[in-house]
Amino acid sequence: MSRSKNSLEIFGERIEAGTQKTFHIPIGQLYTQTNISIPVQVVNGKAPGPVLLICAAIHGDELNGVEVTRRVISAPWIKSLKGTLIAVPMVNVLGVIHRSRYLPDRRDLNRCFPGSEEGSLGGRIAHLFVQEILGKCQYAIDLHTGAIHRSNMPQIRVHLENTKAADMAHAFGLPLIIDAPIRDGSLRGAGDDLGIPIITYEAGEALRFDEPAIIAGVKGVRNVMTHLNMLPPRRNPKKETNNTFVAKSSAWVRAPADGLFRSHLKLGDRVVRGELLGIIDGPLGGSETPVKAPFGGIVIGATNLPLVNLGEALLHVGRFDDIEDVETVVDEFRQEVDMMPVELS
Ligand SMILES: [Zn+2]
Structure with missing residues:
Protein backbone atom coordinates (compact mmCIF):
# COMPACT_ATOMS: atom_id res chain seq x y z
CA MET A 1 0.00 0.00 0.00
CA THR A 241 -13.98 12.25 31.23
CA ASN A 242 -11.76 9.67 32.82
CA ASN A 243 -14.01 7.02 34.32
CA THR A 244 -11.76 4.14 33.42
CA PHE A 245 -10.22 1.80 35.98
CA VAL A 246 -7.43 -0.74 35.59
CA ALA A 247 -7.88 -4.05 37.42
CA LYS A 248 -5.10 -4.90 39.89
CA SER A 249 -5.62 -8.54 38.98
CA SER A 250 -8.43 -10.93 38.14
CA ALA A 251 -9.24 -14.57 38.85
CA TRP A 252 -11.99 -17.10 38.23
CA VAL A 253 -14.06 -18.45 41.10
CA ARG A 254 -14.25 -22.18 40.46
CA ALA A 255 -16.97 -24.70 41.27
CA PRO A 256 -16.44 -26.37 44.67
CA ALA A 257 -18.76 -29.24 43.69
CA ASP A 258 -20.48 -30.89 40.71
CA GLY A 259 -24.09 -30.04 39.94
CA LEU A 260 -26.36 -27.19 38.88
CA PHE A 261 -25.18 -23.67 39.61
CA ARG A 262 -27.77 -21.08 40.67
CA SER A 263 -26.74 -17.46 41.02
CA HIS A 264 -28.46 -14.09 41.05
CA LEU A 265 -25.29 -12.21 40.08
CA LYS A 266 -25.03 -10.15 36.90
CA LEU A 267 -22.01 -8.89 35.01
CA GLY A 268 -20.71 -5.74 36.64
CA ASP A 269 -22.01 -6.60 40.11
CA ARG A 270 -19.73 -5.90 43.04
CA VAL A 271 -19.00 -8.80 45.40
CA VAL A 272 -17.32 -8.73 48.80
CA ARG A 273 -15.05 -11.36 50.30
CA GLY A 274 -17.03 -14.20 51.87
CA GLU A 275 -20.29 -13.21 50.12
CA LEU A 276 -22.58 -15.99 48.94
CA LEU A 277 -22.24 -15.96 45.13
CA GLY A 278 -24.55 -18.85 44.40
CA ILE A 279 -25.45 -22.45 45.18
CA ILE A 280 -24.48 -25.71 43.51
CA ASP A 281 -27.11 -28.39 43.98
CA GLY A 282 -28.27 -31.71 42.52
CA PRO A 283 -31.32 -32.01 40.27
CA LEU A 284 -33.58 -33.03 43.16
CA GLY A 285 -32.23 -30.43 45.61
CA GLY A 286 -31.09 -31.21 49.12
CA SER A 287 -27.35 -31.31 48.43
CA GLU A 288 -26.56 -27.63 48.40
CA THR A 289 -22.96 -26.45 48.30
CA PRO A 290 -22.55 -22.71 48.80
CA VAL A 291 -20.18 -20.82 46.52
CA LYS A 292 -18.53 -18.00 48.44
CA ALA A 293 -16.39 -15.17 47.15
CA PRO A 294 -12.72 -15.87 48.01
CA PHE A 295 -11.99 -12.17 47.40
CA GLY A 296 -13.88 -8.99 46.64
CA GLY A 297 -14.20 -7.21 43.31
CA ILE A 298 -16.38 -6.71 40.23
CA VAL A 299 -17.86 -9.60 38.23
CA ILE A 300 -16.23 -9.19 34.79
CA GLY A 301 -17.14 -12.60 33.34
CA ALA A 302 -19.63 -15.36 34.10
CA THR A 303 -20.77 -18.77 32.94
CA ASN A 304 -24.25 -18.89 31.42
CA LEU A 305 -24.42 -22.69 31.64
CA PRO A 306 -25.76 -23.99 34.94
CA LEU A 307 -24.27 -27.47 34.46
CA VAL A 308 -20.92 -27.45 36.24
CA ASN A 309 -18.22 -29.86 37.29
CA LEU A 310 -15.80 -29.50 40.16
CA GLY A 311 -13.18 -26.89 39.28
CA GLU A 312 -15.09 -25.32 36.41
CA ALA A 313 -14.94 -21.56 36.01
CA LEU A 314 -18.10 -19.86 37.35
CA LEU A 315 -17.41 -16.17 37.79
CA HIS A 316 -14.46 -14.02 36.73
CA VAL A 317 -13.82 -11.35 39.34
CA GLY A 318 -11.58 -8.33 38.82
CA ARG A 319 -9.88 -6.71 41.81
CA PHE A 320 -9.66 -2.93 41.87
CA ASP A 321 -8.45 -0.12 44.08
CA ASP A 322 -11.14 2.51 44.69
CA ILE A 323 -13.80 -0.18 44.46
CA GLU A 324 -16.66 2.17 45.41
CA ASP A 325 -15.79 4.48 42.50
CA VAL A 326 -15.57 1.51 40.14
CA GLU A 327 -18.97 0.24 41.31
CA THR A 328 -20.58 3.63 40.69
CA VAL A 329 -19.12 4.04 37.20
CA VAL A 330 -19.95 0.45 36.23
CA ASP A 331 -23.57 0.99 37.37
CA GLU A 332 -23.81 4.15 35.26
CA PHE A 333 -22.35 2.31 32.29
CA ARG A 334 -24.82 -0.58 32.67
CA GLN A 335 -27.76 1.80 32.78
CA GLU A 336 -26.48 3.68 29.77
CA VAL A 337 -26.08 0.68 27.48
CA ASP A 338 -29.23 -1.13 28.70
CA MET A 339 -31.45 1.93 28.24
CA MET A 340 -30.38 2.69 24.72
CA PRO A 341 -32.89 1.68 22.03
CA VAL A 342 -32.11 -1.35 19.91
CA GLU A 343 -30.86 -0.35 16.47
CA LEU A 344 -32.51 -2.32 13.70
CA SER A 345 -31.20 -0.49 10.65
ZN1 LIG B 1 -11.62 -14.43 21.30
Missing part, protein backbone atom coordinates in the same frame (compact mmCIF):
# COMPACT_ATOMS: atom_id res chain seq x y z
CA SER A 2 1.30 3.40 -0.82
CA ARG A 3 -0.17 6.84 -0.43
CA SER A 4 -0.09 9.73 -2.81
CA LYS A 5 -2.02 12.71 -1.56
CA ASN A 6 -5.34 11.33 -0.36
CA SER A 7 -5.66 8.25 -2.52
CA LEU A 8 -4.58 4.80 -1.46
CA GLU A 9 -3.34 1.64 -3.16
CA ILE A 10 -4.10 -1.73 -1.67
CA PHE A 11 -4.20 -5.18 -3.31
CA GLY A 12 -3.02 -3.50 -6.49
CA GLU A 13 -6.07 -1.28 -6.71
CA ARG A 14 -6.28 2.43 -6.14
CA ILE A 15 -8.93 3.76 -3.77
CA GLU A 16 -9.56 7.44 -4.24
CA ALA A 17 -10.03 9.85 -1.35
CA GLY A 18 -13.56 9.85 0.04
CA THR A 19 -14.48 6.39 -1.29
CA GLN A 20 -15.05 2.89 0.10
CA LYS A 21 -14.06 -0.37 -1.54
CA THR A 22 -14.69 -4.04 -0.77
CA PHE A 23 -11.96 -6.67 -1.23
CA HIS A 24 -11.91 -10.42 -0.81
CA ILE A 25 -8.56 -11.92 0.16
CA PRO A 26 -8.48 -15.50 -1.14
CA ILE A 27 -7.32 -18.05 1.46
CA GLY A 28 -8.08 -21.30 -0.38
CA GLN A 29 -11.01 -23.57 -1.06
CA LEU A 30 -13.46 -25.76 0.80
CA TYR A 31 -13.31 -29.52 0.06
CA THR A 32 -16.06 -28.77 -2.46
CA GLN A 33 -13.65 -26.57 -4.43
CA THR A 34 -15.67 -23.51 -3.43
CA ASN A 35 -13.36 -20.52 -3.14
CA ILE A 36 -13.02 -19.04 0.35
CA SER A 37 -11.92 -15.49 1.04
CA ILE A 38 -11.72 -13.00 3.89
CA PRO A 39 -14.04 -10.03 3.29
CA VAL A 40 -12.40 -6.62 3.76
CA GLN A 41 -13.85 -3.13 3.54
CA VAL A 42 -11.51 -0.17 3.12
CA VAL A 43 -12.92 3.25 3.92
CA ASN A 44 -10.63 5.98 2.64
CA GLY A 45 -11.32 9.42 4.09
CA LYS A 46 -11.30 12.61 2.11
CA ALA A 47 -8.36 13.95 4.15
CA PRO A 48 -5.16 12.06 5.04
CA GLY A 49 -4.64 10.59 8.49
CA PRO A 50 -3.76 7.36 10.32
CA VAL A 51 -4.55 3.86 9.05
CA LEU A 52 -6.64 1.94 11.61
CA LEU A 53 -7.57 -1.75 11.47
CA ILE A 54 -10.66 -3.07 13.19
CA CYS A 55 -11.02 -6.82 12.99
CA ALA A 56 -13.27 -9.48 14.49
CA ALA A 57 -13.89 -13.24 14.63
CA ILE A 58 -10.26 -14.31 14.82
CA HIS A 59 -12.12 -16.78 17.00
CA GLY A 60 -14.75 -17.82 14.47
CA ASP A 61 -17.67 -18.08 16.92
CA GLU A 62 -17.20 -14.58 18.39
CA LEU A 63 -19.82 -12.57 16.56
CA ASN A 64 -20.44 -9.32 18.44
CA GLY A 65 -17.41 -7.76 16.75
CA VAL A 66 -18.76 -8.71 13.33
CA GLU A 67 -21.82 -6.56 14.03
CA VAL A 68 -19.73 -3.79 15.61
CA THR A 69 -17.68 -3.66 12.41
CA ARG A 70 -20.78 -3.52 10.19
CA ARG A 71 -22.24 -0.65 12.20
CA VAL A 72 -18.97 1.30 12.18
CA ILE A 73 -18.47 1.13 8.40
CA SER A 74 -22.10 2.11 7.76
CA ALA A 75 -22.34 4.84 10.45
CA PRO A 76 -23.16 8.36 9.20
CA TRP A 77 -20.15 9.78 11.06
CA ILE A 78 -17.72 7.64 9.05
CA LYS A 79 -18.17 10.20 6.25
CA SER A 80 -16.07 12.63 8.36
CA LEU A 81 -13.16 10.16 8.42
CA LYS A 82 -9.60 11.46 8.11
CA GLY A 83 -7.19 8.72 7.12
CA THR A 84 -8.13 5.12 6.41
CA LEU A 85 -10.20 2.47 8.16
CA ILE A 86 -9.53 -1.14 7.18
CA ALA A 87 -12.41 -3.30 8.48
CA VAL A 88 -12.11 -7.10 8.58
CA PRO A 89 -15.22 -8.52 10.26
CA MET A 90 -14.32 -12.22 9.83
CA VAL A 91 -10.59 -12.98 10.06
CA ASN A 92 -11.15 -16.69 10.79
CA VAL A 93 -13.71 -17.13 8.05
CA LEU A 94 -13.35 -20.94 8.14
CA GLY A 95 -14.19 -20.88 11.87
CA VAL A 96 -17.25 -18.71 11.17
CA ILE A 97 -18.46 -21.17 8.53
CA HIS A 98 -18.15 -24.02 11.05
CA ARG A 99 -19.55 -21.86 13.92
CA SER A 100 -16.34 -22.69 15.77
CA ARG A 101 -13.71 -20.77 17.71
CA TYR A 102 -11.04 -22.79 15.93
CA LEU A 103 -9.80 -23.54 12.46
CA PRO A 104 -10.90 -26.85 10.89
CA ASP A 105 -7.62 -28.45 12.07
CA ARG A 106 -8.56 -27.41 15.66
CA ARG A 107 -5.83 -24.81 15.91
CA ASP A 108 -6.48 -21.42 17.46
CA LEU A 109 -5.75 -18.78 14.81
CA ASN A 110 -4.89 -16.33 17.58
CA ARG A 111 -1.92 -18.57 18.48
CA CYS A 112 -0.64 -18.83 14.88
CA PHE A 113 0.74 -15.28 14.42
CA PRO A 114 2.88 -14.06 12.76
CA GLY A 115 2.69 -17.31 10.80
CA SER A 116 4.68 -18.37 7.76
CA GLU A 117 4.17 -18.96 4.07
CA GLU A 118 5.02 -22.65 4.38
CA GLY A 119 3.35 -23.31 7.74
CA SER A 120 0.11 -24.87 8.94
CA LEU A 121 -3.27 -23.70 7.66
CA GLY A 122 -3.45 -21.22 10.53
CA GLY A 123 0.15 -20.13 10.02
CA ARG A 124 -0.49 -19.41 6.35
CA ILE A 125 -3.68 -17.42 7.05
CA ALA A 126 -1.88 -15.49 9.81
CA HIS A 127 1.06 -14.76 7.50
CA LEU A 128 -1.25 -13.55 4.72
CA PHE A 129 -3.16 -11.37 7.18
CA VAL A 130 0.05 -9.78 8.49
CA GLN A 131 1.40 -9.20 4.98
CA GLU A 132 -1.76 -7.87 3.36
CA ILE A 133 -3.53 -6.14 6.25
CA LEU A 134 -1.84 -5.71 9.62
CA GLY A 135 1.52 -4.59 8.28
CA LYS A 136 -0.19 -1.76 6.41
CA CYS A 137 -1.89 -0.32 9.51
CA GLN A 138 -0.62 1.99 12.24
CA TYR A 139 -3.16 1.05 14.92
CA ALA A 140 -5.55 -1.86 15.48
CA ILE A 141 -8.59 -2.84 17.52
CA ASP A 142 -9.24 -6.59 17.79
CA LEU A 143 -12.83 -7.46 18.73
CA HIS A 144 -13.58 -10.57 20.82
CA THR A 145 -16.29 -12.10 23.03
CA GLY A 146 -16.30 -14.56 25.90
CA ALA A 147 -16.01 -18.28 25.12
CA ILE A 148 -19.03 -20.46 24.38
CA HIS A 149 -21.49 -20.35 27.33
CA ARG A 150 -19.55 -17.50 28.97
CA SER A 151 -20.21 -13.76 28.87
CA ASN A 152 -17.72 -10.99 29.40
CA MET A 153 -18.57 -7.60 30.85
CA PRO A 154 -17.45 -5.11 28.15
CA GLN A 155 -13.77 -4.53 28.86
CA ILE A 156 -10.49 -3.67 27.16
CA ARG A 157 -7.46 -5.91 27.40
CA VAL A 158 -4.15 -4.28 26.69
CA HIS A 159 -0.49 -4.49 27.62
CA LEU A 160 -0.22 -1.22 29.49
CA GLU A 161 3.56 -1.04 29.05
CA ASN A 162 2.79 -0.08 25.45
CA THR A 163 1.90 3.54 26.07
CA LYS A 164 0.22 4.14 22.69
CA ALA A 165 -1.96 1.08 23.22
CA ALA A 166 -2.66 2.18 26.81
CA ASP A 167 -3.83 5.59 25.52
CA MET A 168 -6.14 3.86 23.02
CA ALA A 169 -7.49 1.64 25.83
CA HIS A 170 -8.35 4.66 27.98
CA ALA A 171 -9.81 6.50 24.99
CA PHE A 172 -12.17 3.58 24.27
CA GLY A 173 -14.03 4.89 27.32
CA LEU A 174 -15.18 1.71 29.09
CA PRO A 175 -15.09 1.53 32.89
CA LEU A 176 -12.83 -1.55 32.95
CA ILE A 177 -9.35 -2.23 31.61
CA ILE A 178 -7.45 -5.48 32.20
CA ASP A 179 -3.67 -5.32 31.86
CA ALA A 180 -2.94 -8.40 29.77
CA PRO A 181 0.63 -9.28 28.79
CA ILE A 182 1.17 -10.27 25.15
CA ARG A 183 0.62 -13.96 24.42
CA ASP A 184 2.86 -15.81 21.97
CA GLY A 185 1.19 -16.32 18.62
CA SER A 186 -1.52 -13.71 19.12
CA LEU A 187 -2.41 -10.89 16.77
CA ARG A 188 -1.42 -8.49 19.55
CA GLY A 189 2.00 -10.16 19.62
CA ALA A 190 2.38 -9.71 15.85
CA GLY A 191 1.38 -6.06 16.25
CA ASP A 192 3.89 -5.62 19.06
CA ASP A 193 6.70 -7.01 16.86
CA LEU A 194 5.76 -4.54 14.10
CA GLY A 195 5.38 -1.57 16.47
CA ILE A 196 1.62 -1.42 15.87
CA PRO A 197 -0.35 -0.76 19.09
CA ILE A 198 -3.33 -3.13 19.39
CA ILE A 199 -6.11 -3.22 21.96
CA THR A 200 -8.56 -6.07 22.44
CA TYR A 201 -12.25 -5.45 23.11
CA GLU A 202 -13.97 -8.31 24.99
CA ALA A 203 -17.74 -8.29 25.41
CA GLY A 204 -20.66 -10.71 25.49
CA GLU A 205 -20.78 -14.39 24.65
CA ALA A 206 -19.74 -16.51 21.67
CA LEU A 207 -22.41 -17.31 19.04
CA ARG A 208 -24.69 -14.48 20.25
CA PHE A 209 -25.46 -10.88 19.39
CA ASP A 210 -25.46 -8.96 22.66
CA GLU A 211 -26.92 -5.49 22.09
CA PRO A 212 -25.25 -3.65 25.02
CA ALA A 213 -21.89 -5.18 24.03
CA ILE A 214 -22.40 -4.09 20.41
CA ILE A 215 -23.49 -0.56 21.37
CA ALA A 216 -20.51 -0.18 23.73
CA GLY A 217 -18.18 -1.56 21.05
CA VAL A 218 -19.33 0.88 18.34
CA LYS A 219 -19.07 3.78 20.77
CA GLY A 220 -15.61 2.70 21.89
CA VAL A 221 -14.28 2.34 18.34
CA ARG A 222 -15.62 5.81 17.57
CA ASN A 223 -13.94 7.18 20.72
CA VAL A 224 -10.59 5.68 19.69
CA MET A 225 -10.95 7.12 16.18
CA THR A 226 -11.62 10.53 17.73
CA HIS A 227 -8.56 10.08 19.98
CA LEU A 228 -6.44 9.33 16.87
CA ASN A 229 -7.82 12.50 15.19
CA MET A 230 -9.53 10.39 12.54
CA LEU A 231 -12.87 11.98 13.51
CA PRO A 232 -13.65 15.52 14.70
CA PRO A 233 -13.94 16.02 18.47
CA ARG A 234 -17.36 15.14 19.96
CA ARG A 235 -19.60 18.12 20.68
CA ASN A 236 -20.66 16.81 24.07
CA PRO A 237 -17.60 15.18 25.62
CA LYS A 238 -18.73 15.43 29.25
CA LYS A 239 -19.22 11.67 29.57
CA GLU A 240 -15.79 10.95 28.14
